[in-house]
Amino acid sequence: MNHLEVAKRLAVEAGRKILEVYATDFSVDYKDDKSPLTRADRMSHEVIAEGLSRAFPGIPVVSEESLEQADYETRRGWSRFWLVDPLDGTKEFVKRNGEFTVNIALVEGVYPILGVLHVPVTGKLYYGSVEGGAWRGSADNLTGERIGVSGVPCGEPLTVVKSRSHPSPELEEYLSGISVKDDVSAGSALKFCLVADGSADLYPRFGPTWEWDTAAGQAIVEAAGGEVVDLDGGRLQYNKQIIKNGKFIVRGCAA
Secondary structure, eight states, X not given: OOHHHHHHHHHHXXXXXXXXXXXXXXXXXXXXXXOEEOHHHXXXXXXXXXXXXXXXXXXXXXXXXXXXXXXHHHHTTOSEEEEEEEEEOHHHHHHTOSOOEEEEEEEETTEEEEEEEEETTTTEEEEEETTTEEEEEESSOSSOEEEOOOXXXXXXXXXXXXXXXOOOHHHHHHHTTSOEEEEEEEOTTHHHHHHHTTSOXXXXXXXXXXXXXXXXXXXXXXXXXXXXXXXXXXXXXXXOSSOEEOOEEEEOSBO
């Protein structure tokens, strides 16, 4: 069974469940860290976790909405695993601005090797893999068209995409040191998609993120010819003891 095709179908199915809730007067709960949680998060999680476990029973699933997360002593022995954010951008979902995604990635070792990002409101579907490159389709056309990063020199004036919900003074200081032609704000993992399809050249992220926020986007950007690196220039890694990311830069420009 093809891992990427299954992930694409599940992302679209989860997106339909999310839109069912989106069309209602839904309630919002809050986790211990004060982040929002809705019935859409839970329904999407159930679709994806059950679907992946049924299709690939030998591959563990780590999801943001899992009631229990495997500890590091267990995870460190995994050769590969699914890493899922069933509804990335719940804040955007609550604001009803449409900028939220379904994120599914397959991680092998410490790097994502394939990723799917679905935008339920627009129906867009971004996906990519090491072998197959990066593509943009839709819920109605799972194949779509090949995409790639802009590849403009990083020293030229750049289009920069920034987080809509997580601005930071440190980011503004970083941007003051490069030539910015235009800047765009977007929610959730949509920022990775804008770099992957060449709409933006650079996405610097200095605020906090979890591994499930970035794995699918990283796989797609890398499949599109870009890179996702930490501030020392190393490729962003996964399955760490603490599954939070440090600061990172997503580049579609050519360094």
